[in-house]
Amino acid sequence: MGPGPSNVAPAVLQALSQPLVGHLDPVFVKMMEELKAMLRAVFLTQNEMTFPVSGTGSAGMEFCFVNLIEPGDEVIVGVNGVFGTRMVEVAERCGARVTKVESTWGNIITPQQVVEALKTVPKPKLVAIVHAETSTGALTPVEEISKLVHDAGALLLLDTVTSLGGCPVRIDEWNVDAVYSGTQKCLSCPPGLAPVSLNARALEVARRRRTKVQSWYLDVNLLASYWGQERVYHHTAPISMNYGLHAALRLALEEGLENRWRRHKQNHLALKSALGAIGLEIASQEGHQLWQLNAIRVPSGVDEAEVRKRLLNEFNLEVGAGLGPLKGKIWRVGLMGETSTRENVRLFLTAFCQMLNECGRKTDTKAALAALE
Ligand SMILES: *Cc1c(COP(=O)(O)O)cnc(C)c1O
Numbered sequence: 386m387g388p389g390p391s392n393v394a395p396a397v398l399q400a401l402s403q404p405l406v407g408h409l410d411p412v413f414v415k416m417m418e419e420l421k422a423m424l425r426a427v428f429l430t431q432n433e434m435t436f437p438v439s440g441t442g443s444a445g446m447e448f449c450f451v452n453l454i455e456p457g458d459e460v461i462v463g464v465n466g467v468f469g470t471r472m473v474e475v476a477e478r479c480g481a482r483v484t485k486v487e488s489t490w491g492n493i494i495t496p497q498q499v500v501e502a503l504k505t506v507p508k509p510k511l512v513a514i515v516h517a518e519t520s521t522g523a524l525t526p527v528e529e530i531s532k533l534v535h536d537a538g539a540l541l542l543l544d545t546v547t548s549l550g551g552c553p554v555r556i557d558e559w560n561v562d563a564v565y566s567g568t569q570k571c572l573s574c575p576p577g578l579a580p581v582s583l584n585a586r587a588l589e590v591a592r593r594r595r596t597k598v599q600s601w602y603l604d605v606n607l608l609a610s611y612w613g614q615e616r617v618y619h620h621t622a623p624i625s626m627n628y629g630l631h632a633a634l635r636l637a638l639e640e641g642l643e644n645r646w647r648r649h650k651q652n653h654l655a656l657k658s659a660l661g662a663i664g665l666e667i668a669s670q671e672g673h674q675l676w677q678l679n680a681i682r683v684p685s686g687v688d689e690a691e692v693r694k695r696l697l698n699e700f701n702l703e704v705g706a707g708l709g710p711l712k713g714k715i716w717r718v719g720l721m722g723e724t725s726t727r728e729n730v731r732l733f734l735t736a737f738c739q740m741l742n743e744c745g746r747k748t749d750t751k752a753a754l755a756a757l758e
Contacts, residue, residue, distance in 0.1 A: 386582060386702060386703060386704055386718055386719050386720070386724055386729060387694065387703040387704055387705040387717065387718075387719050388519050388520075388570075388678055388705040388717045388719050389547070389567070389569045389570040389576075389719060389721060390520070390569035390570075390576055391569060391570060391571070391573045391667050391719060391721035391722040391723055391724040392573060392716045392722070392723040393573055393574060393575060393629075393633075393723060393725045394573060394632075394633070394635045394636055396627050396632050396633045396636060397573065397574055397575075397633045397636070397637075398629075399627050399632070400628040400629050400632035401575070401626075401628060401629045403625070403628055405625065406624065406626050407624075408618070408621050408622040408624060409616060409618065412625075413614060413622070413624065416572055416627065416628070416631055417436075417530065417622075417627070419588050420436065420437060420627060420630060420631055420632060420634070421435055421436050421612070423584075423631070423634040423638060424436065424437065424580050424582070424634065425507045425582070425637070426634075426638055426642075427549060427550060427554075427572075427580075427581070427634060427638070427642065428549070428554060428564060428582050429555045429556055429557060429558065429583050429642075430556035430557045430562075430564075430567075430581045430584075431557060432556070432557075432583060432584050432585075433585075434582065434583040434584075434588055434605065434609065434612075435580070435581070435582040435583075436580075436581065436608070436756070437568075437578040437579060437580050437581070437610040437626075437627065438578065438579040438580075438581050438603065438608075439577075439578065439579075439620065439622060439623050439626075440577075440578070441567055441568075441569075441576045441577060441578075441579060442542065442544075442565065442566065442567025442568075442569075442570075442576075442579050442581055443471070443579075444547040444579045444603070445546070445565025445567065445579025445580070446468075446471065446472060446475055446544065446565055446568060446579075447475055447567060447600070447603060448579065448603045449474070449513075449542050449563045449564075449565050449581065449583075450475045450476050450479050450513075451479055451483075451589055451598050451599055451600045451603050451604075451707050452481040452583075452587075452591040452598055452603065452604065452605045453510070453511055453540060453542070453549050453563060453591060454476060454480070454481045454483075454510070454511065454591075454734060455479075455480065455482060455594055455595060456479070456480030456596065457481075457482065458479075458480070458481050458482065458510040458511070459481070459482050459484070459506050459508065459509040459510055460476045460481040460482065460483050460484070460509055460510060460511050460512070460513065461483075461485075461486060461499070461502050461503075461506060461509045461511075461513070461539075462476060462483055462484070462485055462486065462512075462513045462514075463486045463488070463494035463498075463499075463512075463513065463514045463515060463525065464485045464486065464487045464488070464708045465487070465488040465489070465490060465491075465492060465493065465494055465515070465518055465521065465523060465525070465582040465709075466515065466518035466519070466520035466521040466523070466709075467518075467519070467520035467522065467654035467708050467709060468492050468515045468519065468544055468546070469485075469494075469513075469514075469518070470514050470709075472513050472515070472544070473485060474678070474709055476513070479599065481540075481623055484502055484505060484509070485500045486498045486499060486501075488709055490518075490520070490522055490709060490710050491521045491522070491670060491680065491711070492508045492521075492523060492669075492673075493523050493524070493525040493526070493670055493673045493713075494514060494525045496529040496530050496533060499533050499534070500533060501511065501538050503533065504526050504550070507537065508537065508538060508539075509537065509539045510539060510540065510590075511539055511540045511541075511542055511563075512530070512534040512537075512539050512540070512541055512542070513529060513541075513542040513543075513544070514530060514541070514542070514543055514544070514730065515543075515544040516543050516544055516545050516547075516550075516554065516687075517544075517545070517546070517547040517548035517549075517552070517673075517675050517677070517678070518675075519546070519547040519570070519678050519717075520707075520708045520709070520711070520717075521523050521648075521668075521669055521680060521711060522667065522668065522669035522674060522675045522678045522679060522680035522717065523669045523670055523673050523674070523675065524552065524602075524673050524674070524675050525546070525673070526673070527541070527543060527559050528559050529560070529562065530710055531559050532560075534548045535560060539562065540562040540563060540586065540587055540590065541560065541561050541562050541563070542561075542562065542563045542564070543556075543559075543561045543563070543564045544564075544565060544566075545564055545565070545566045546565070546566050546567040546570055547567075547570045547571065547675070547677060547721070548571070548636050548677075549566040549570070549571060549572060550570070550571035550572045550573075550642075550645060551570070551571030551581070551645070551646070551649045551675075551676060551677035551721060551722065551723060551725070552571075552646050552649060552650070552675070552676055552677065553642075553646055554685045556582060556584075557584075561584075562583070562584050562586050562587040563581075563582070563583050563584070563587045564581065564582050565579055565580070565581045566579065566580045566581075566603060567579055567580075568580070568626075568629075568630055568633065570639060570677070570719075570721050570722065571645075571649070571677050571721045571722045572630070572633050572634070572722060573633055573636075573637075573721070573722030573723040573724070573737075574626075574629045574630050574632075575626070575629060575749075577623060577626040577629075578626050578627065578630050579625070580630075584732060585603065588605070591605050592605065592606065602620065607619050614699065617710055628657070637722075644678075648725055649677050649720060649721075649725050650676045650726045651677040651727075652676070652720045652726065652727060652729075652730050653674070653675070653676035653677070653679060653720060655730050655756075655757050656718070656720065656730050656733070656734070657674075657679070658740060658756045658757075659730070659734050659753040659756040659757050660681060660753070661756065662749075662752045662753050662755070662756035663702055663738065663741075663748050663749055663752060663753045664684075665681055665682065665684060667680060667681065667684050668680040668681065668682040668711070668714070668715045676720065676725075677719065677720055677721045677722075677725065678717055678718070678719055678721070679718040679719075679720065680707070680711070680715040680716070680717055680718075681715060681716045681717075681718060681719070682714065682715055683707075683713065683715060683716065684741075684746055686745055686746060687741060687744050687745060687746050688744055688745075689706065689707070689714070689715075689716065690706070690713075690714070691744055692737070692740045692741065692744055693706060693716060693745075695740050695743075696736055696740055699736075699740075700732075700736040702732070702733065702736055704716050704717060704718050704733075705717030705719065706721075715755055718733060727757070730757065731754065731757060734750070734753045734754060734757070735750065735754070738750035738753050
């Protein structure tokens with residue numbers, strides 16, 4: 386119940402253990418086409434260029450930046466946590482001139498802030514936003530920002546590593562030009578692949594570069610020949626990981642996106658109301674709190690690390706710590722993918738209330754559990 390990796394369904398673990406075929410085997414090629422189709426379905430996009438990059442979510446981030454950015458390009462990045470900070474780092478390594486739009490950690494990036502940034506940098510090439518900030522538990526709405534970005538003639542890049550599969554992500558409807566995700570958060574697959582999607586505009590930018598993409602491994606122009614119809618060997622696809630993702634996507638689509646989102650929402654609301662019953666709260670901005678990552682504010686007088694350590698040692702239950710300015714101030718409780726169940730909310734509350742009681746904060750376990758009903 387940390388910030389990922391989330392629990393993995395038995396069917397996915399089983400898929401990972403299947404015998405290998407070659408990366409150009411007709412069976413695998415058929416699977417590649419199914420993967421692309423299922424990824425389009427979860428991203429809610431028609432983008433032809435939709436496939437899993439070999440590597441974790443950060444490889445997806447790097448894939449988008451290295452293909453779209455050339456030295457000297459102006460880029461605006463929303464920074465309200467660890468992953469916006471990482472985007473700045475990656476963009477700068479591509480030679481971008483980066484303007485940061487910063488919010489207090491726990492808060493969202495607002496359209497107004499983007500308007501202000503566009504006054505200093507009126508013609509950026511790209512604006513990058515983290516949809517669900519896993520380090521703080523805030524969900525930034527993107528529709529209005531998307532309009533502003535496109536009015537300025539820029540591309541919109543969205544990090545959906547934690548949002549995909551856990552709450553609405555509508556790539557075509559929101560007019561997102563480039564998007565990446567990861568497998569180990571709400572898709573509930575082990576870490577190792579980064580689903581990405583580029584629309585025609587983004588692809589055109591990558592195709593018409595003046596300079597070669599600095600990364601041979603992540604160059605979309607080369608990867609397109611393997612994931613497209615030509616099937617030209619580029620690198621050996623991580624076969625087993627792709628089996629795993631195939632199984633995980635099947636489960637997600639069998640459940641149905643709307644049902645899956647609703648499950649995440651309901652379990653978050655249940656946890657939130659139970660926390661309220663014992664006088665605790667979610668630390669991220671009200672109205673923009675993630676369903677899949679709950680940042681619980683540490684009450685005064687309680688040793689945050691002690692509670693976390695004992696949850697792991699005595700209950701085999703992992704929760705995450707705060708990072709950066711939120712270190713020591715929050716616990717991060719993941720309700721991602723397979724992990725998002727009412728049983729897990731109950732298990733967490735039972736263990737958590739006991740730990741609070743033993744770590745110096747009198748807590749009414751019965752009141753917390755009663756609020757779940
Ligand atoms: C986890 C995460 C990443 C990085 O993914 P890795 O799989 O750890 O490389 C990027 N962005 C967000 C929002 C994340 O939650």
